[in-house]
Amino acid sequence: MTREQFDKLEVLEQIKYINRKLEDNSSITSVCKDLNISRSTIRDRFKKLDYSYSKDLNRYVHNDSVTDVVQKVTVENNKSISDVTHKGNNVSNTDVARVDKVIDTINKSDVEIKETIIDIVNNYDILKEIIELHKCNTSVIKQQIVIDVEESESKLTTLRVNRKELELFNKFCDANKQYKKIDLISQALKEFRERYK
Numbered sequence: 001m002t003r004e005q006f007d008k009l010e011v012l013e014q015i016k017y018i019n020r021k022l023e024d025n026s027s028i029t030s031v032c033k034d035l036n037i038s039r040s041t042i043r044d045r046f047k048k049l050d051y052s053y054s055k056d057l058n059r060y061v062h063n064d065s066v067t068d069v070v071q072k073v074t075v076e077n078n079k080s081i082s083d084v085t086h087k088g089n090n091v092s093n094t095d096v097a098r099v100d101k102v103i104d105t106i107n108k109s110d111v112e113i114k115e116t117i118i119d120i121v122n123n124y125d126i127l128k129e130i131i132e133l134h135k136c137n138t139s140v141i142k143q144q145i146v147i148d149v150e151e152s153e154s155k156l157t158t159l160r161v162n163r164k165e166l167e168l169f170n171k172f173c174d175a176n177k178q179y180k181k182i183d184l185i186s187q188a189l190k191e192f193r194e195r196y197k
Contacts, residue, residue, distance in 0.1 A: 003036045011049055018042065019059045028053060029146055038148040040191045145179065149186045 006014060021031045032039045046052065051060045120127070173181050 001035065006035050006037065011045055014042075015046055015049070015051055015060050022059050028058075032146065032148070036148075038191065038194065039146055041194055044195060145176075145184075145187075147179065147183045147187050149183070149190050154182055 001017070006017065009017065018028070018031055021034075022028065028039060028042075032042060043053070046060055050063045052063060053059075054061045169184075173179070173184065
């Protein structure tokens with residue numbers, strides 16, 4: 001789907017489309033990149049309908065959808081594994097995700113569980129490398145920086161900025177040398193403009 005086709009959809013249809021892509025084990029970053037749309041644009045559009053991204057569920061959920069959750073999970077021998085009852089607004093997406101993971105684990109057959117474990121063992125070196133990269137780069141992974149600006153010639157300009165913020169920005173850039181300052185500033189200007197237009 002192109003960006004133009006996506007923009008023509010109703011916002012609820014856009015949410016359904018994104019969630020379908022996320023169900024296919026895509027990340028929100030890759031979905032946005034494929035659509036050539038910034039994550040902040042998606043966030044702001046969906047926020048207007050009171051939808052937000054749940055990292056634990058890897059999908060956009062309506063903020064009221066987790067307010068009344070009553071989940072009871074039992075095993076074949078009737079021993080209760082989890083009896084989670086939440087009423088009101090105090091339930092978190094994390095609680096729902098944990099219960100869902102328990103349900104998924106119970107519903108999997110022994111063959112599926114063994115295949116999953118074998119797959120993890122076969123990919124141990126890759127997983128170990130990803131973990132090491134994550135440890136070295138947690139600030140960027142947590143923030144999920146996506147540079148989503150159109151290619152254009154750069155323009156030299158002089159701006160007055162808050163000294164403390166500039167020092168903090170420079171420290172951030174020193175810690176994240178994989179990004180150019182011009183790209184970070186351009187992305188920040190674009191997101192600010194899109195958010196407050």
